[in-house]
Amino acid sequence: MTQRLAALAVLAVAASGLGACSSGGSGSTTGSSTVYTIWDPYPQFDPGSEWVKLLSRCGTDAGVTVTRTAFDTTDLTNKTLLAAQQDNAPDVLIVDNPVISTLAEAGVLATTEEVNVDTSGVEQNLLGAGQLNGKTYGMPIGANTLALYYNKAVLQLAGVDVSTVKDWPSLTSALAKVKAAGKKGITFSAIGTEEGSFQFLPWFWGAGATLTKLDSPEAVTALSLWADWLKQGFAPNSVINNTQTTSWAEFATGDYAFAENGTWQLANAKKTGFEYGIIAIPGSKGGTAPAPTGGEFVSIPVQKGTGRYVTSQKLVACLSSTDNSLTTTTTLSYIAPTKAVQAKQVAANAELKVWAEAVNAAKGRTGDNLGTKYPKISQPLWTALQAALSGSATPQAALTTAQTAAAAATN
Amino acid sequence: MNLQSQTRTRSVEDSDGAAQAAPRGASRHSARWRSPQWAAWGFLTPIAIYLIAFYAYPLYRNLDLSMRDYTVRSFVRGDAAFIGVTNYQTVLADPTFAPALLHTVVFTVACLFFQFSIGLALAVFFNHSFRLSVTLRALFLVPWLLPLIVSASTWSWMLNSEAGVVNTALGFFGIGPVNWLTSPDWSLVSVIIANIWIGVPFNLVLLYSGLQGIPVQVHEAAALDGASSWQRFWRVTFPLLRPVSAITLLLGLVYTLKVFDIIWIMTRGGPVDSSTTFATWSYRLGFGSPLPRFGPGAAVGNLLIIMAIVFGFIYIRVQRRQQPA
Numbered sequence: 001m002t003q004r005l006a007a008l009a010v011l012a013v014a015a016s017g018l019g020a021c022s023s024g025g026s027g028s029t030t031g032s033s034t035v036y037t038i039w040d041p042y043p044q045f046d047p048g049s050e051w052v053k054l055l056s057r058c059g060t061d062a063g064v065t066v067t068r069t070a071f072d073t074t075d076l077t078n079k080t081l082l083a084a085q086q087d088n089a090p091d092v093l094i095v096d097n098p099v100i101s102t103l104a105e106a107g108v109l110a111t112t113e114e115v116n117v118d119t120s121g122v123e124q125n126l127l128g129a130g131q132l133n134g135k136t137y138g139m140p141i142g143a144n145t146l147a148l149y150y151n152k153a154v155l156q157l158a159g160v161d162v163s164t165v166k167d168w169p170s171l172t173s174a175l176a177k178v179k180a181a182g183k184k185g186i187t188f189s190a191i192g193t194e195e196g197s198f199q200f201l202p203w204f205w206g207a208g209a210t211l212t213k214l215d216s217p218e219a220v221t222a223l224s225l226w227a228d229w230l231k232q233g234f235a236p237n238s239v240i241n242n243t244q245t246t247s248w249a250e251f252a253t254g255d256y257a258f259a260e261n262g263t264w265q266l267a268n269a270k271k272t273g274f275e276y277g278i279i280a281i282p283g284s285k286g287g288t289a290p291a292p293t294g295g296e297f298v299s300i301p302v303q304k305g306t307g308r309y310v311t312s313q314k315l316v317a318c319l320s321s322t323d324n325s326l327t328t329t330t331t332l333s334y335i336a337p338t339k340a341v342q343a344k345q346v347a348a349n350a351e352l353k354v355w356a357e358a359v360n361a362a363k364g365r366t367g368d369n370l371g372t373k374y375p376k377i378s379q380p381l382w383t384a385l386q387a388a389l390s391g392s393a394t395p396q397a398a399l400t401t402a403q404t405a406a407a408a409a410t411n
Numbered sequence: 412m413n414l415q416s417q418t419r420t421r422s423v424e425d426s427d428g429a430a431q432a433a434p435r436g437a438s439r440h441s442a443r444w445r446s447p448q449w450a451a452w453g454f455l456t457p458i459a460i461y462l463i464a465f466y467a468y469p470l471y472r473n474l475d476l477s478m479r480d481y482t483v484r485s486f487v488r489g490d491a492a493f494i495g496v497t498n499y500q501t502v503l504a505d506p507t508f509a510p511a512l513l514h515t516v517v518f519t520v521a522c523l524f525f526q527f528s529i530g531l532a533l534a535v536f537f538n539h540s541f542r543l544s545v546t547l548r549a550l551f552l553v554p555w556l557l558p559l560i561v562s563a564s565t566w567s568w569m570l571n572s573e574a575g576v577v578n579t580a581l582g583f584f585g586i587g588p589v590n591w592l593t594s595p596d597w598s599l600v601s602v603i604i605a606n607i608w609i610g611v612p613f614n615l616v617l618l619y620s621g622l623q624g625i626p627v628q629v630h631e632a633a634a635l636d637g638a639s640s641w642q643r644f645w646r647v648t649f650p651l652l653r654p655v656s657a658i659t660l661l662l663g664l665v666y667t668l669k670v671f672d673i674i675w676i677m678t679r680g681g682p683v684d685s686s687t688t689f690a691t692w693s694y695r696l697g698f699g700s701p702l703p704r705f706g707p708g709a710a711v712g713n714l715l716i717i718m719a720i721v722f723g724f725i726y727i728r729v730q731r732r733q734q735p736a
Contacts, residue, residue: 077701084487099701106483192681194701237572240593240682250573372483375702383683390682392595 034064036311039080040094041296042332043070050331058318062311077102080301084108089301091312094141097129097364098194100297101371104137108301112136115300115309117316121338129364130297132371138299139320142334144263145291145362146202147354152275154183154257162279167286168206168225171258175234178257185234186258187250189242190226190389194375196382198292199244199260200226201365202281204381206289211370211377214384215396215403221284223395227388240389262294263355264333278354280361293362295334335359376409470716477709486705498706502714505707507684507692514599515688515718518606519667525607526663527656530614535644537615538622548619555612563676566605567592570677595685598678602686606673610666614659621655622648654733661726665719689715 038055045051052068059066069090071079077099083089089108103109112119119127119139130138155162158181160174175185189199203226204211209219229235239247244261251259252272260281269276280288298319300312318324320337326344329336335355336342342356366374380402387398477498485491502508537548554562569576570591578588591601625648633643671690674680680687680695687695689711697708 074698078698078703081483081486081703085489102483102702106487108487192679192683193699237588237590237593238574240590241567241571241678253574372702375700379700383681386682390590390593390595390685392683392685 036064037090038068038092039090041073041076058315062314092315093301094296094298097297098366100130100137101132101366104132105372109137110300110302115313125363126337128367138297140337141296141298142329143293143295143359144334145358147358148279149259150277157181167282168284184256187247187256188260189244189247190239190385192386196385197378202289202291206283215399220395223388280358288361291362292365373410377406380405473709477713481705498710502707502710510684511687511692521603522606522667526610526614529611531618533615534618552612554609559672563673567677592678598686602674617659621652625651
């Protein structure tokens, strides 16, 4: 008897447990709740940080309560797709710029037209990453890009005047002098992920190559530059596995003359204990190479209850207003997307001038209407990097393979 | 799978027996719906629901996913077209397939062989009690206890071409730096070494407990009959350890086939595809790029499951042949 009772009890518990599970998930986005959800890729900021304070302030101004959840960047795309599949997307989404076109293609994001977000003040080269088929799907919250950090002491020891580094030959000869002086040349990240492509693009574009033709002679020049640096010992072999963080750790040892890295390392640069400077990445024959834009877009995912857009729009406007944009970009160590705020940033911190210039020369990876084709091109490209740098193929052969793979994937 | 269903039927019989014993005193109250059969099913229901919700349904979903043309758009809308085995054809025709298969086999065989032989050697070693043997045995468990992200990151730091401690140590002996993680010739070797290190304690513990189960008298008898210690190991210990060895190898195989974290953290499956296995390839297809390819990713995952199941069946056959009862 007791056994049977126990069995029934177990059954009842199991049934109620399952019932509770299935009813718990829904109901959070329906209705006119005054709780608005924001997802961002900044897990480094805790609830006490300026960034989260700004979010709650914007919520209060719009008369609603804001619930913010932070995700890891790579995780955020999948979480958003899953949430959209279950009609459970957040009200405001802050997401890495190359992902915008993927999410737009999936029909997850509302256009700025639909939700009345004003993007007129934004620089066109930054907005490009958020556009697909002539429609805009978000507003850049801030931008970052890549440049070359250099170690003043190492260059002095090697007898290199940094102002002579204007193009690739002068950069390579500077690296040769550094090596001759017993120091290490340059470190960057050529890992087999999107990070590797991101770091290679300034050189790729700086040679005049385009993403639609990966095996062009210009592209081969760019890849040969990197491969030769490795072969001659100007760059360490570890770049093949370096993320931008581990590459920075190499530069922070003080042995390296140059490091290709982004705006976000500025705070760390001050902690290294040696004097550093920053120059823009040179093009193959001089000038500033266009670097890819990094940084996030703030966008509004499609909701069933379109009435929510009005408040979501207020939140977006608040985050991107001139005053708040200055706070946001300073907190995130980013460059503002509008000329007006950029000028304020440079006035407050002259060091940012190089970065503001680099951002203005930069271009979006998914721009040129590549959109969702970009990831399919980027993967063969980073594979080619790995093949050429590890010596398993020549730059020409690696890029020919990459072009074949990219062409097959994008058709 | 088969193993599970065996134990499941056995548990039905057990609960049947128990249920039959109970109502004997209260037989007057027995109504038809309260028959022992029902009670048995009642006991079975929670585990059945659990198995369906957490095993059968995800497997079915994965199979379904691998037969549909998922793009980001159709994923969100849930209207992906059924395309049969096209994803499998895509995967089979992919230039990554042959190397990934080869690496999966080499990785699994090499890891199993070394983990098992080192684990067995250590187990035999620790079977002779000596001072500090318990402490040392506990120390050998450390790799198994460490979170994989910690051990993998530590390995990749040690094997770093520029600043790694391994290359520094080799340098003392005049051996030039080896690009452990960044050379296509060495990356697979490096991840195999790291995985062997992690898997040895698992083999050690299981085989050690197996050794404890072998009666001392058998060894004594063999020794009295004049068997050398080498002969006693091969003729007595090894055959008596066979059932434990079989399950150790099977568990090790299933575990090694799906190793992902170590490879991903140490090399990302690269350079190029030189350390890509089915597990990392499946992840790379599904989540490794901003544009997920769930269909082919699920197809590769299913191939991995099939490989594991095949070896599971081989194990069961071998076991049946060993115990003809």
